Amino acid sequence: MVWINGESQNSLAAADRAVHFGDGCFTTARIVEGQILALDAHLQRLAAGCERLRIAAVDWGALRAEMTYAASQRSEGVLKTIISRGSGGRGYSAAGCDSPTRILYLSPYPQHYARLRETGARLTLSSVRLGQNPLLAGIKHLNRLEQVLIRTELEQTEADEALVLDTEGLLVECCAANLFWRRGEQVYTPDLRASGVEGIQRQWVIRQLKEQGIALHEVRMPPDTLADADEVFITNALMPVVPVRQIDRWHYASRQLFNLITGRNV
Structure with a gap:
């Protein structure tokens, strides 16, 4: 309609x-x-x-x-x-x-989000890079050709979502989701001041972490920083939070933070 x-x-x-x-x-x-x-x-x-x-x-x-x-x-x-x-x-x-x-x-x-919350999502690194433009970064404007190309490439794989970098090779987001990861007691998310979309669910997670007294670092880091992460999850307004079980050769089993912010029993 x-x-x-x-x-x-x-x-x-x-x-x-x-x-x-x-x-x-x-x-x-x-x-x-x-x-x-x-x-x-x-x-x-x-x-x-x-x-x-x-x-x-x-x-x-x-x-x-x-x-x-x-x-x-x-x-x-x-x-x-x-x-x-x-x-x-x-x-x-x-x-x-x-x-x-x-x-x-x-x-x-989309009914597959319920399945992904249980099984965890599989991500793959996209070859399509996001251009940097601080004037438009953060907002969800109608110019989404980068995401169209990312999605087109993703559909040629068996992954559920794409891990997306900017033209400097630094982590930004996924095709249609924001990204968080945990290493020990520290939680990280990409800095979106140059590119990417600041999602509503991303803002919600940031508020939840603050209420729990958990430190969050907004960073500009290469994808290899996820190699030794203890936990990764992605968010958007529809998912709303989905754990990541695999990014190409890296695997993740912990759902400690996912369970905490979603109110699930650990």
Whole structure:
């Protein structure tokens, strides 16, 4: 099911800047019992993305109502919410674009995440590198060609997710998830100030670690740093937390931190 500016329809204007330039941002939320988990956080993410991209005049009240209604149509599912700058301007110029487009896309929940939470995910190192761009780093903008290439390569393997580096060969994230690892009592996650997406579930994990008094280090490190990790897990708003059992030749058995932050019995 698709809604555009509150209307049930599948047609987007050919002049919309999302089509021409990927000029917008999005968020992907999980629906449970007809409600969006962390709705406020998803709206805040969209607002932050729009502020960074200088997209103004979004009707946030209408968007919240539309998202709430869309979620009520399924007991379980996924709601992708896109904000485009809309139509207008000449070439790259955004002059005159004063009516952002709101697009909502409702789809089934990926059932394989439940399996991965039990078995653990298998990762493989991607050959596709993420470019560094501090101006756009962190936000979930519509320019996702790097992820398309990563996913295309991943589908030629038997792995569940891809481990992704930047152009300097340093850890950033996965294709569609953030990355954490533990070595002893120390917990690490990649620094996302130059590239990558700062996921809502990543922010949740960081808050949980702080409440537990566990030190977290945001670092720029090569992939070999994972060779002697005691534990690795990945996160996104749909998973929401999945342990990693293998990254190519490296294997991980511990779920100590995973169990702690997810409330599972050790």
